[in-house]
Amino acid sequence: MELKLINDQGQATASVSASDVAFGREFNEDLVHQVVTAYMANARTATRAQKGRSEVAKSTRKPFRQKGTGNARAGMASSPLWRGGGKTFPNGPEENFSHKVNKKMHRAGMQSILSELARIGRLQVVEEFKIESPKTKKMVDKIKTLGFKSVLVVTDDLDENLYLSSRNLPHVLVIEAQHVDPVNLVRFPNVLLTRSAVKKFEEMLG
Numbered sequence: 001m002e003l004k005l006i007n008d009q010g011q012a013t014a015s016v017s018a019s020d021v022a023f024g025r026e027f028n029e030d031l032v033h034q035v036v037t038a039y040m041a042n043a044r045t046a047t048r049a050q051k052g053r054s055e056v057a058k059s060t061r062k063p064f065r066q067k068g069t070g071n072a073r074a075g076m077a078s079s080p081l082w083r084g085g086g087k088t089f090p091n092g093p094e095e096n097f098s099h100k101v102n103k104k105m106h107r108a109g110m111q112s113i114l115s116e117l118a119r120i121g122r123l124q125v126v127e128e129f130k131i132e133s134p135k136t137k138k139m140v141d142k143i144k145t146l147g148f149k150s151v152l153v154v155t156d157d158l159d160e161n162l163y164l165s166s167r168n169l170p171h172v173l174v175i176e177a178q179h180v181d182p183v184n185l186v187r188f189p190n191v192l193l194t195r196s197a198v199k200k201f202e203e204m205l206g
Contacts, residue, residue, distance in 0.1 A: 001017070001018045001019065001020050001023040001024035001115075001118065002015040002016070002017060002018070003015060003016045003017075003018050003023065003118055003123065003124070003125045003193075003198065004016075004121075004124050004125065005124075005125045005126070005127070005195075006124050006125070006126055006146065007126075007127075008126075008145065008146070009145060009146075010145065010146040010147035010148075012124075016125045016195060016198060018118075018198055018202065019202045019205075019206050021111065021202075021205065021206050022111055022114060022115075022201050022202050022205040022206055023111075023114050023115050023118050023198075023201075024115055025108070025111040025112050025114075025115040026112070026115070027112050027115060027116040027119070028108070028109075028112045031105065031108060031109050031112060032109050032112050032113055032116075032182070032186075034099075034101065034105070034109070035101055035105065035106055035109030035110070035113075035182050036109075036182045036183055036186055037099065038099035038100070038101040039101075039181055039182055039183050040183060041097045041098060041099045042097070042098045042099060044097040046091075046092070046093045046094065046095035046096070046097065047093065048091050048093075048095075049090070049091060049092055049093055050087045050090035050091045050092070051086050051087065051090060052086040052087060052090045053076075053078045053079060053080060053085060053086030053087075054078070054086065055086060055090075056078045056084070056085060056086045058076065058077045058078035058084070058085065059076070059077060060076050060078070061076070062074070062075060062076065063076070063077055106182075107204075107205055109182060110180075110182060110185075110205055111205050113182055113185045113186060114185070114201065114205075117185065117191055122189060122190055122191060123190075123191045123192075123193065124190070124191070124192055124193070125192075125193050125194070125195060125198060126146075126192055126193070126194055126195075127194070127195055128194055128195070128196075129153055129155055129162070129174075129192070129194050130159070130161070130162070131161045131162055131165050132161070133161060133165075134160065134161045134164035134165050135165055136165050136166075136168050136169065138165060139162075139165040139166050139169060139172065140169065143169075143172055146192070148190050148192070149171060150171035150172070150188060150189055150190065151171075151172055151173075151188060151189075151190040151191070151192050152173050152175070152184055152185065152187075152188035152190070152191045152192070153166075153172070153173070153174040153175070153192045154175060154176070154177050154180055154191065154192065154193045154194070154197045155174065155175075155176060155177070155194045155196070155197055156176065156177055156194060156196035156197050156199070156200050157176065157196075158174060158175065158176045162174045173188070177193075177197040177200035177201055177204070178200065178204065
């Protein structure tokens with residue numbers, strides 16, 4: 001598989017040979033959907049809580065007599081059928097949103113995403129990506145020079161200058177290859193890899 005190599009001005013100058021296993025896999029939409037959904041579900045925390053009929057602040061007295069009122073019989077105001085009553089199946093902090101995805105499926109999903117990004121032109125490679133000083137303006141200028149507005153930059157080694165100069169930019173994320181997740185790969189319209197990051201992906205996914 002050949003990946004497009006661009007220079008510091010965003011112009012394609014050459015190509016980089018990459019593993020067909022990591023960057024030349026056939027796109028599997030169902031698998032990618034499952035991997036992305038599982039990643040997002042596993043990041044959820046059970047912070048919502050609702051009250052059942054035994055927890056709401058209602059009297060346990062019978063609201064009205066059993067017969068003669070014309071109403072349906074009722075035992076207590078905390079019934080889930082009543083306004084202000086408890087929930088029938090309340091959500092609690094013990095909820096488990098996790099989805100299980102084994103390592104083989106996750107690896108295949110990442111291969112499929114990277115391959116499709118390369119195939120449709122959303123993935124490009126640069127020789128190296130460095131900032132001389134931790135200045136956000138320098139990062140903005142560099143991204144503009146490369147021709148991007150929103151981009152995910154993947155490096156093999158994230159130094160302090162890159163981290164500090166990019167952390168305040170909402171449309172730019174610089175991350176190490178070993179920490180890349182399927183959600184960010186799909187979310188960003190452009191993905192920029194350093195040559196060393198390509199080798200890292202080949203080691204992890206090959």
